[in-house]
Amino acid sequence: MFWLFSLFLAGITIQLEDGAVVVRGITRPGAVAVYVEGREHLPALAGSQQQRPGEVRFVPRFPLQPGLSYKAFYGDTSAILRIPKVEHKPTARVERIYPTADSLPSNQLKLYLHFSEPMSKGEAWRRVHLVDDTGKTVTGPFLEIEEELWDPTMRRLTVLFDPGRIKRGLVPHNELGPALVEGRRYHIVIDQDWPDAHGTPLAAAYRKTFVVTEADRTPPQLDTWQIQAPRAGTRDPLTVVFPEPLDAALAQRLIRVADTPGTIRLDQGETQWHFTPDAPWKAGPRRLLVGSIVEDLAGNRIGRKFDVDAFEKVEMRMTIQTLELPFIVQP
Amino acid sequence: MNRNPILASLCLATLALTPAGAANLSSSLKAGKAELKSAGPLAFAPEGILFVADPGSATVLAIDPSDSKAGQAVGDVAGINEKVAAMLGTTPDQILINDLAIHPVSKKAYLSVSRGKGADAAAVLLRVDAKGKIEEVSLDGVKHAKVSLPNAPSADAKDRRGQSLRQEAITDLAFMDGKVIVAGLSNEEFASNLRVIPFPFADATQGSAIEIFHGAHGRFETNAPVRTFVTYKIQNQPHVLAAYTCTPLVKFPLSDLKPGKKVMGTTIAELGNGNRPLDMIVYKKNGVDYILLNNSRRGVMKLSTEKIDSYQGITKQTDVAGVPYETVAALKGVEHLDKIDDGRAMLLVRGENGSLDLKQLALP
Numbered sequence: 160m161f162w163l164f165s166l167f168l169a170g171i172t173i174q175l176e177d178g179a180v181v182v183r184g185i186t187r188p189g190a191v192a193v194y195v196e197g198r199e200h201l202p203a204l205a206g207s208q209q210q211r212p213g214e215v216r217f218v219p220r221f222p223l224q225p226g227l228s229y230k231a232f233y234g235d236t237s238a239i240l241r242i243p244k245v246e247h248k249p250t251a252r253v254e255r256i257y258p259t260a261d262s263l264p265s266n267q268l269k270l271y272l273h274f275s276e277p278m279s280k281g282e283a284w285r286r287v288h289l290v291d292d293t294g295k296t297v298t299g300p301f302l303e304i305e306e307e308l309w310d311p312t313m314r315r316l317t318v319l320f321d322p323g324r325i326k327r328g329l330v331p332h333n334e335l336g337p338a339l340v341e342g343r344r345y346h347i348v349i350d351q352d353w354p355d356a357h358g359t360p361l362a363a364a365y366r367k368t369f370v371v372t373e374a375d376r377t378p379p380q381l382d383t384w385q386i387q388a389p390r391a392g393t394r395d396p397l398t399v400v401f402p403e404p405l406d407a408a409l410a411q412r413l414i415r416v417a418d419t420p421g422t423i424r425l426d427q428g429e430t431q432w433h434f435t436p437d438a439p440w441k442a443g444p445r446r447l448l449v450g451s452i453v454e455d456l457a458g459n460r461i462g463r464k465f466d467v468d469a470f471e472k473v474e475m476r477m478t479i480q481t482l483e484l485p486f487i488v489q490p
Numbered sequence: 491m492n493r494n495p496i497l498a499s500l501c502l503a504t505l506a507l508t509p510a511g512a513a514n515l516s517s518s519l520k521a522g523k524a525e526l527k528s529a530g531p532l533a534f535a536p537e538g539i540l541f542v543a544d545p546g547s548a549t550v551l552a553i554d555p556s557d558s559k560a561g562q563a564v565g566d567v568a569g570i571n572e573k574v575a576a577m578l579g580t581t582p583d584q585i586l587i588n589d590l591a592i593h594p595v596s597k598k599a600y601l602s603v604s605r606g607k608g609a610d611a612a613a614v615l616l617r618v619d620a621k622g623k624i625e626e627v628s629l630d631g632v633k634h635a636k637v638s639l640p641n642a643p644s645a646d647a648k649d650r651r652g653q654s655l656r657q658e659a660i661t662d663l664a665f666m667d668g669k670v671i672v673a674g675l676s677n678e679e680f681a682s683n684l685r686v687i688p689f690p691f692a693d694a695t696q697g698s699a700i701e702i703f704h705g706a707h708g709r710f711e712t713n714a715p716v717r718t719f720v721t722y723k724i725q726n727q728p729h730v731l732a733a734y735t736c737t738p739l740v741k742f743p744l745s746d747l748k749p750g751k752k753v754m755g756t757t758i759a760e761l762g763n764g765n766r767p768l769d770m771i772v773y774k775k776n777g778v779d780y781i782l783l784n785n786s787r788r789g790v791m792k793l794s795t796e797k798i799d800s801y802q803g804i805t806k807q808t809d810v811a812g813v814p815y816e817t818v819a820a821l822k823g824v825e826h827l828d829k830i831d832d833g834r835a836m837l838l839v840r841g842e843n844g845s846l847d848l849k850q851l852a853l854p
Binding site: 193194195198201202203204205219220221222223224227229268269277278279280281282302303304305306307308309310311312313315317319322355356357406408409412452454458465 | 530545546572573575576577578579580581584586604605607608609610611612624626654655656657659660661675676677678679680681714717766768786825
């Protein structure tokens with residue numbers, strides 16, 4: 160499957176076999192050195208040398224990379240080894256951005272960017288932009304952490320608005336103010352040039368537009384949630400209606416029905432949580448379990464604001480608690 | 491990372507008198523094949539045990555890299571990323587150097603590297619010797635131990651379905667007084683997640699996550715995640731000096747880090763707008779301990795610990811600056827740094843042409 164360019168000199172051949180560089184026709188043991196072509200002044204590839212009668216075999220530490228050429232040397236003999244590029248058509252897309260609502264509070268904390276295919280690391284802060292309603296790109300709205308907060312499959316990136324500009328009482332907040340100004344319209348713009356895991360750009364750029372509402376400094380309260388319970392014997396979804404949108408990832412991970420496997424879905428701008436059980440509901444009292452670290456869009460948790468006003472004596476939770484909301488499945 | 495000068499010198503002195511000292515830490519390690527899914531922040535115990543954060547598998551790996559011969563640190567190495575890429579058979583744009591740590595005895599520069607940038611990126615540990623030669627730190631047959639980080643909080647882990655999308659970036663780790671301290675940043679909940687894990691690792695050690703609050707101007711408190719930190723003794727008590735994602739520099743006693751305990755940090759400085767703290771070291775000069783902190787936008791800052799010791803914290807709205815610091819103007823583009831000795835540090839510097847260079851710095 161590789162294109163082979165071998166040099167024949169004094170009966171010595173150098174070629175690729177199953178990802179290894181094989182030198183044949185040698186009369187005494189020796190080593191083969193392999194370099195990225197054009198970078199022979201840099202260190203040779205790491206790998207192991209295997210001596211066999213009449214041949215030496217170099218197994219690179221990592222597979223040779225499609226699209227690159229390598230130069231192998233054995234004494235005075237050398238060969239160029241080209242690894243054909245695998246062409247990938249641009250197919251990766253931004254599927255959605257959470258929150259899906261088209262109005263967000265000025266102290267919005269997080270965005271989740273969902274891609275259809277795995278993406279590559281090290282590009283995020285050049286590829287995602289906040290643009291205001293005059294077409295101007297907002298400077299430094301996001302927390303540009305080098306690690307980049309991807310999920311394990313590299314298909315979801317968490318983007319944090321700079322918390323220094325959100326949290327009251329800090330220098331960035333006082334000097335720059337929040338990145339989002341109430342009453343104005345903004346766009347989250349994703350460049351088409353963002354490379355996927357193959358290094359291929361996205362199939363299309365992406366834009367999400369929203370208007371900014373007043374800052375939300377009210378923690379979510381369980382007693383304001385409405386539970387619409389299903390009937391026994393059905394697999395109709397249980398629906399919980401929140402008075403404000405919740406953080407999509409946390410609402411999907413940290414809210415569930417006790418002892419009941421099923422599927423969770425959010426909609427209506429993350430103000431409705433639906434749970435479809437795997438098996439029909441049985442009549443009787445049930446419990447909705449809610450992790451206390453569920454957040455609203457501004458990072459306020461149940462019972463606690465994102466930035467606690469120390470004069471208001473809000474209780475600070477030291478451990479993650481599971482809260483319960485009872486409901487009844489009627490026969 | 492040998493970040494504590496007092497502890498390091500004490501331990502090295504102990505080591506010189508009782509060679510068995512090193513064996514005590516190392517004896518808990520078992521030889522075999524160690525595995526890394528990803529290689530993030532690095533830290534050395536003074537005896538040369540290397541801790542490697544592996545955010546991809548939510549673990550911390552401790553290895554004995556068998557590198558106990560005293561040596562010299564390498565001088566400047568231009569284009570270290572190009573050299574590393576060539577050695578790994580790829581191009582510099584496919585290489586991420588995630589951290590740098592100097593071995594406390596051999597003085598070799600250890601690098602944690604990602605080869606590739608997608609979900610299948612490979613983790614590689616490399617070290618650079620005094621002559622600039624780069625070699626891989628083999629994980630085959632290495633003496634090692636591994637500890638899992640405490641499970642992610644969930645309402646009910648038992649009936650969760652499918653694969654969790656939650657992952658935690660490990661933003662820093664350090665070793666002090668028999669404890670590995672790990673700072674994490676979740677891709678879901680926004681909360682401080684500092685863990686203290688005793689070393690040697692016990693079989694069932696999971697450490698415990700601790701929430702730390704810090705105030706600013708005496709009014710608004712938050713429990714934002716720690717970005718980078720250094721362990722340091724204030725009046726002989728071990729402290730953590732932590733830089734936050736939202737820019738304050740906060741101190742709290744190490745002894746306070748106990749599960750279930752509310753830890754209240756003291757905000758001692760704010761580092762300015764649009765700025766992210768990246769790395770910190772402590773060093774001694776003319777009898778005074780200094781902190782050197784590199785930042786994403788505000789260059790490298792130097793703080794005297796004398797002022798930290800006596801500083802009572804930012805408590806008033808008008809008290810904006812906190813502990814005074816000076817900016818080392820000559821240093822630009824510093825991505826990582828670690829201490830070689832009290833006179834020198836090793837820097838990983840991004841040049842204007844995009845190349846990454848190792849550079850020695852005479853500590854200011």
